Amino acid sequence: MGALTEILVENTAETPLWLITPALVALGHEQRWQAWVAPTGIPYAPALANAGINLSKMLLIHPPACNDLLWTIEQSLGSNICSAVLSWPPRLCGTASRRLQLAAKRGRSWGLCFCSYNHAQYQTMAALRLLFRPNRRGAEVTILKCRGGQSMKNLQLLREVSPPGYSR
Numbered sequence: 001m002g003a004l005t006e007i008l009v010e011n012t013a014e015t016p017l018w019l020i021t022p023a024l025v026a027l028g029h030e031q032r033w034q035a036w037v038a039p040t041g042i043p044y045a046p047a048l049a050n051a052g053i054n055l056s057k058m059l060l061i062h063p064p065a066c067n068d069l070l071w072t073i074e075q076s077l078g079s080n081i082c083s084a085v086l087s088w089p090p091r092l093c094g095t096a097s098r099r100l101q102l103a104a105k106r107g108r109s110w111g112l113c114f115c116s117y118n119h120a121q122y123q124t125m126a127a128l129r130l131l132f133r134p135n136r137r138g139a140e141v142t143i144l145k146c147r148g149g150q151s152m153k154n155l156q157l158l159r160e161v162s163p164p165g166y167s168r
Helices: 017-027 045-050 066-078 094-107 117-121
Strands: 003-009 033-037 058-061 082-087 110-116 128-135 138-146 152-158
Touching (some): 003 117, 017 082, 017 110, 033 066, 066 094, 094 110
Parallel strands (some): 003 110, 003 128, 033 058, 033 082
Antiparallel strands (some): 128 138, 138 152
């Protein structure tokens, strides 16, 4: 992969895991880990396993301090031992996103940052940036940035099955 993706959501506690589950399942066949750094809730293991996510290759990392969060994400991305690194940073500025993008490229990892809508105003070095708005049938997604592609608005994604969830 070697790229950073930002998914902007209204509430980071309600992460749209159903959007990325097929990719996580596919990456779960690799011998590398999938790191979840500072998730906003407790991942619900039975739902994740039911969706096909390989729990034996899943790491939950809770950095002791906010200052350690970006360092932890960067090290996980650049280590080449993680196929995917999911993270929930409270803020992701241009410099930090550049460091994470470079680390993802170096480690051949897929970096996913779930940030709040207000991050749309900040510049980013992410290869892909999506604005996610849930609706009754699934979601409306706007592609804010796509390296090598173009922006697109109001893509309608239909959700057919229940997503893996978080306990509250």
